[in-house]
Amino acid sequence: MARNPKARAISHPPLFTTFKPAGVVGTKLTTITLELDEYEAIRLADYEGLEHEKASDAMGISRSTFTRLVERARKKMALMLVEGSKLVIDGGSVHFKENVYQCKACNHRFRASILEEKKECPLCHSSELVDFAKGFGHGVCCHAKKEKE
Numbered sequence: 001m002a003r004n005p006k007a008r009a010i011s012h013p014p015l016f017t018t019f020k021p022a023g024v025v026g027t028k029l030t031t032i033t034l035e036l037d038e039y040e041a042i043r044l045a046d047y048e049g050l051e052h053e054k055a056s057d058a059m060g061i062s063r064s065t066f067t068r069l070v071e072r073a074r075k076k077m078a079l080m081l082v083e084g085s086k087l088v089i090d091g092g093s094v095h096f097k098e099n100v101y102q103c104k105a106c107n108h109r110f111r112a113s114i115l116e117e118k119k120e121c122p123l124c125h126s127s128e129l130v131d132f133a134k135g136f137g138h139g140v141c142c143h144a145k146k147e148k149e
């Protein structure tokens with residue numbers, strides 16, 4: 001798969017990927033897709049409270065691109081809240097800086113380098129791990145991107 005040279009840097013994969021209003025059957029809902037770069041823009045600007053300048057640096061994009069991204073993300077969040085849509089976080093041209101794993105045996109969640117795949121839980125040594133970057137189809141590609149930097 002060709003790598004987009006404009007891939008935006010995302011700190012780590014989101015822990016939750018699907019949101020929907022309570023009490024509505026899933027199949028009746030309109031789905032909005034929040035792309036990973038839009039998610040990161042919201043996370044940096046509104047959750048971490050970073051200035052747009054710092055946030056755009058963190059993602060490796062221009063400030064004007066960041067502003068457009070965060071505006072698009074907020075519009076989607078507003079649509080979701082007002083219209084009761086289902087929201088799925090996926091896609092976007094991105095690479096992760098770090099990975100997140102969760103152990104299926106003891107539920108321990110931990111961040112780790114994207115450079116090498118973790119095979120066991122540091123606490124209980126179980127090999128039953130959920131690899132969040134892999135869940136988004138990422139990992140090796142982020143690694144390659146990182147080597148270029």
Ligand SMILES: [Zn+2]
Binds near residue numbers: 104108126
């Ligand atoms: Zn464990």
